[in-house]
Amino acid sequence: MKTVSIAIIRHSVTEWNEQNRIQGHMDSPLTKYGRELAASWRDTLDPATFDAVLTSDLGRAVETASIITEGFQLPALKMPGLREQDWGEWSGLTTDELQEKFPGKLDKEIAKGWMFRPNSGESRIETSERGIRALEEGAAKLSEIVNKDHIKVLAVVHEGVLKTIIYKLAGHDFSADKPKLVKRRRVHWLKWNGTLSIDRLNDIL
Incomplete structure (x- = not known):
């Protein structure tokens, strides 16, 4: 069985991020700062060491990955299952x-932890299940494409799906009294060798 090491990160800063607007399955482009920030991650991530790329099929994740791996012809898979949590009727709204x-609806949903669900959207548990499934399917496909025993993959996704994947693998929850496992603008390492597991978290980008 081949081993796939997955460096998973959140996409860079978008126009809607700067407006504090909920994106969910909707999309907005990276800002000028967002593109510059993604380019700066090349030094830490060293794209020459990667064998392939996995991304959500949303533009902000694809654009971030393209900037990081510019100049390298890497096999790439776009996985709809790696999209951000679907925020339903709340998509496109600012928090205000x-x-x-x-x-009062947001606070009530946050208090539900794993069962947090925006109106007509997905719960966190549903998001984690399809996110983990997409990572495992993507890793399996890339293990067939890349002729190496140990494959290194860059995965660019979204904050919500990234958190739910890691929390599910760690057996963690979203209770207010529990520490946060995922820090902002970090790279997290997962491993797949038939099943997905955590290698290490929160390396500095």
């Missing part, structure tokens, strides 16, 4: 607009 349109 969300509070105005659905007073």
